[in-house]
Amino acid sequence: KQEVTQIPAALSVPEGENLVLNCSFTDSAIYNLQWFRQDPGKGLTSLLLIQSSQREQTSGRLNASLDKSSGRSTLYIAASQPGDSATYLCAVKDSNYQLIWGAGTKLIIKP
């Protein structure tokens, strides 16, 4: 059974720092992995989607990597800003098309 873990559960860093959020999964037989952002009381915003055949995806200051063999993905955020404060969730799409979710990392960027 696929399990997705995100560590740390919460992270607080000063503005301007580069940071990495981690996502690990137990079964490497995935189809894709998607990173989402969720602001308090809001829905989920898709940030990056990495297909199983890909190693990374980039969008602006965000870069997501995927290493299926080790069951890991990272979300790199460059030059963090207070507006980046949110909860970041990763989700793995497994062979049954369902998304298996991590519990998220709550990120706070201090001005």
Next chain:
Amino acid sequence: GAGVSQTPSNKVTEKGKYVELRCDPISGHTALYWYRQSLGQGPEFLIYFQGTGAADDSGLPNDRFFAVRPEGSVSTLKIQRTERGDSAVYLCASSYAGTANTGELFFGEGSRLTVL
């Protein structure tokens, strides 16, 4: 539409009442998912539609929950005899392709249900 639309955004009801939550997916998206999310947790899968049919309803917690998508577009999640434990944010997502190896999911803002 430009994005996934969910109504109502907030619903407060009394225990035992009937509730309907509506989801209007992105135009042309064939796959539609319902999730629910409790505070501090990731989304919990409820049901998945491919077109008009429920391809997987294994996440529905019990027979008080039912969802329909009669014309393959708008979907309604129906909850009968609501209980306090049903209180959560109900999220809808749609995807252009429901197959596992494609299909970026796009979510609505959610419907926050509070059962008193």
